[in-house]
Amino acid sequence: MRTAGDIMTTQIHTVHRDTEIKTLAKLFIDHNVNAMPVVDDDGGLVGIVSQTDLVEQDKPLHIPTVISLFDWVLYLESPKKFIEEVRKVTARRVGEICSQDVVTCSPDTPVSSVASLMVDNKAHLVPVLDGGRMVGVVARLDIIRSMGE
Numbered sequence: 001m002r003t004a005g006d007i008m009t010t011q012i013h014t015v016h017r018d019t020e021i022k023t024l025a026k027l028f029i030d031h032n033v034n035a036m037p038v039v040d041d042d043g044g045l046v047g048i049v050s051q052t053d054l055v056e057q058d059k060p061l062h063i064p065t066v067i068s069l070f071d072w073v074l075y076l077e078s079p080k081k082f083i084e085e086v087r088k089v090t091a092r093r094v095g096e097i098c099s100q101d102v103v104t105c106s107p108d109t110p111v112s113s114v115a116s117l118m119v120d121n122k123a124h125l126v127p128v129l130d131g132g133r134m135v136g137v138v139a140r141l142d143i144i145r146s147m148g149e
Contacts, residue, residue, distance in 0.1 A: 004114050005107030007146045008128045008136030014039045015049060017095030024094055025054060035124035037134065038098045045134055047098035050124040054097070104129045105138070111146055114138050 013031045015024060015038055027036065028051055038047035103121045105114050107130055114126055118140060128136040 002111045002146055003107060004105045004109045004111065004126070004128050004138050005136070007111060007142045008107070008138050009142060010136045012037065012134060012137055014043075015094050016040070017046065017093060017098070019094040021054070021092055021094070021097070024049065028054070034139065037102075037125070037127050037137065038094055039134075043134070045102060045104070045127055045129070047095075047100045048102050048123070048125055048127070049094050049098040052124070053099070102127065106130060107135065111143065115143050118143070 013027065013033055013036050015027060015036050017038060017040070019027075024036075028034070035048055035050035037045055038049055040046050103117045103123050104127045105117060107128055109128075117123060117126055124140060126138045127134050128138060
């Protein structure tokens with residue numbers, strides 16, 4: 001059975017929380033990747049940023065629907081979701097748009113389990129950790145490549 005360690009990419013392109021959005025866009029193009037791990041100054045994993053996160057900045061902002069009843073304003077949608085959308089649309093740094101809930105695996109994780117992690121969590125990239133240290137990443141293309149081998 002093939003494992004994450006068998007198919008992972010070991011040349012890892014990373015960004016920091018303070019990387020500017022314009023720089024991120026250029027890095028996606030230059031490295032031809034769909035997602036990158038976000039690391040702290042010590043190289044520790046703190047998030048994942050994907051092209052989807054970047055594209056979401058250009059979508060129109062949806063103003064929540066409200067009903068005014070007497071002196072009350074009732075939100076028909078979550079104001080918290082609206083605040084999150086505003087934060088993403090106005091972001092200037094990676095740390096403002098990246099996902100901090102990162103799914104990871106170990107080098108011993110079967111490829112089928114990595115595929116399940118990706119689908120279940122809508123993940124573009126799964127970092128491979130060995131003893132807390134990132135040793136590689138498995139991207140969707142790595143999974144697809146492994147199917148053809």
